Amino acid sequence: MAEINAAAIKALREKTGAGMMDCKKAITEAQGNEARAIEILRERGLASAKKKEGRVAAEGVVGSYIHMGGKVGVLVEVNCETDFAARSAEFQQLVKDIAMHIAAAEPRHVSREEVTTETLDKEREIARAQAKNDPKNANKPDQVIDKIVEGRLNKFYEEFVLLDQPFIKDPAKTVGELVTDRIAQTGETITIRRFARYKMGEGLAKRGDDFGDEVAKLAGS
Numbered sequence: 001m002a003e004i005n006a007a008a009i010k011a012l013r014e015k016t017g018a019g020m021m022d023c024k025k026a027i028t029e030a031q032g033n034e035a036r037a038i039e040i041l042r043e044r045g046l047a048s049a050k051k052k053e054g055r056v057a058a059e060g061v062v063g064s065y066i067h068m069g070g071k072v073g074v075l076v077e078v079n080c081e082t083d084f085a086a087r088s089a090e091f092q093q094l095v096k097d098i099a100m101h102i103a104a105a106e107p108r109h110v111s112r113e114e115v116t117t118e119t120l121d122k123e124r125e126i127a128r129a130q131a132k133n134d135p136k137n138a139n140k141p142d143q144v145i146d147k148i149v150e151g152r153l154n155k156f157y158e159e160f161v162l163l164d165q166p167f168i169k170d171p172a173k174t175v176g177e178l179v180t181d182r183i184a185q186t187g188e189t190i191t192i193r194r195f196a197r198y199k200m201g202e203g204l205a206k207r208g209d210d211f212g213d214e215v216a217k218l219a220g221s
Contacts, residue, residue, distance in 0.1 A: 004032045012037055018046040019180050021173065045184035057189040059086045065099035073101045076195040079190040094182050094190070098167070101175060102195050107162035110192050115161065120153070127152035162192065 004027055012023040012034060018041045026046075031035035062077035079096045080086050086134040109115050122211070131137050131148045163176035170178075175192075183190050 004028060008032065008034070012041075016041050016046070019177050019179055022046050022180070045217075046180065057081050057191050059083045060193075061092065062096045063084050063092075063095035063099045065096065065103050067100075067103045071200045073198045074102045074195060076102060077193040079189075079191045079193050081184070085186055085188050088186075090182070090185070091190075094178075095167060095179070097167075098162075098175065098192060101165070102162065102197055104168050105162075105165050106197065107165055107195075108160040110162050110194065112157055112161055112164065115157075115216050123153060123156050124149055127156075162195070 003104065008027055009020060009023045012018075012027055013020055015034075016023065016038055018026070023037070026040040026044075027034065027037040030040055057079040059082055060077060062075060064075050064076075065074045067074075076095065076099045078091075078098060080091060085091055116194075127149045128145065130152070131145050137145065137148065158166070163174065163179070165175050167173050167175050167178050173181075179190050179192065
């Protein structure tokens, strides 16, 4: 059996355009045989999904989701290539699932590209300080610390970047992989363009006084 490592997965991704997790699953199932892994990805319609992403997606839907009796609300714009696809039950369900996920998982960004350099530098600084302050890392070389920092940055992406978050209805795949699956099924480019998440009272100062006490004071008691 051929060796299954990061280099093999990367090479398969470059040849097929499929997602990293899809490539890992395919090459594992193929027991390291790259040719068979490519066949598996093609059978599942994943090998050409990335190629479709370059096409223009100007149609789509702005979907919404309201949770907890109006306490949390989400608007999300998901684009595809044709109005026909946008009106399909499958696409409508995808948009609903994404909106529901945003309500539950509270992402800050759609993709890694949206994360600012300033934010990444700050997260790197915090991660490095945490790694160096951990007694388990005492006397470890800088190269090891660097790997720990990058690992924690990946955790940051998984927590706050929508496409990197584990999908709430199926944590075995990310939201990005969910979209890739739909691209393969529909044959159209699908992209999550933007979203807004609202939480009732978020950012407002909370009252420190008890309302009953305030009424009692006004009454002179």
